[in-house]
Amino acid sequence: MKKTLLFIILILGGVFYGSGQEKETYTLSVNIYGLDSNKGTLIVGIYTNENDFLKNQFKSDVIKIKNNEAFVIFKNLAAGEYAVSFIHDENNNKKMDTNFFGIPKEKYGCSNNARGFMGPPKYVDAKFRLTENRTIEISI
Numbered sequence: 001m002k003k004t005l006l007f008i009i010l011i012l013g014g015v016f017y018g019s020g021q022e023k024e025t026y027t028l029s030v031n032i033y034g035l036d037s038n039k040g041t042l043i044v045g046i047y048t049n050e051n052d053f054l055k056n057q058f059k060s061d062v063i064k065i066k067n068n069e070a071f072v073i074f075k076n077l078a079a080g081e082y083a084v085s086f087i088h089d090e091n092n093n094k095k096m097d098t099n100f101f102g103i104p105k106e107k108y109g110c111s112n113n114a115r116g117f118m119g120p121p122k123y124v125d126a127k128f129r130l131t132e133n134r135t136i137e138i139s140i
Helices: 002-020
Strands: 025-033 041-047 059-064 069-078 080-089 108-110 128-130 134-139
Touching: 025 041, 025 080, 041 069, 059 069, 069 080, 080 134, 108 134
Parallel strands: 025 134
Antiparallel strands: 025 069, 041 059, 041 080, 080 108, 080 128
8 A cells, every 4th residue: 555655646746746847948039120111010930940931930920110120029939940031011911922923022031141042041041049048130
């Protein structure tokens, strides 16, 4: 009986100890500058892998522009690999406008100021490691 009771106490103690520990999280601040105007908003997204890059955002925010720049903070991010992109949605239609050939008509940018050649920027060029609170800057 004592062995069974001790076993149950050890198991429950391990469950409660493990569930009480929280992973450390970090804050990512993003400064975007060099915009042509204050019109519209910026759609800013964070991505966690190459397959989702520029398609499925892990987190996102829509922010206002002031003095041709913008600032956004993403909190509670686990340590890991991320990439950031933004679209200057000047007409507030919630998407990137392109011309007949698919070339963007609105400004955009990515972390590390990654630029595409004959296509969109690549995740490998935009990715960075988040292991502490960090501020990144993106310019057009």
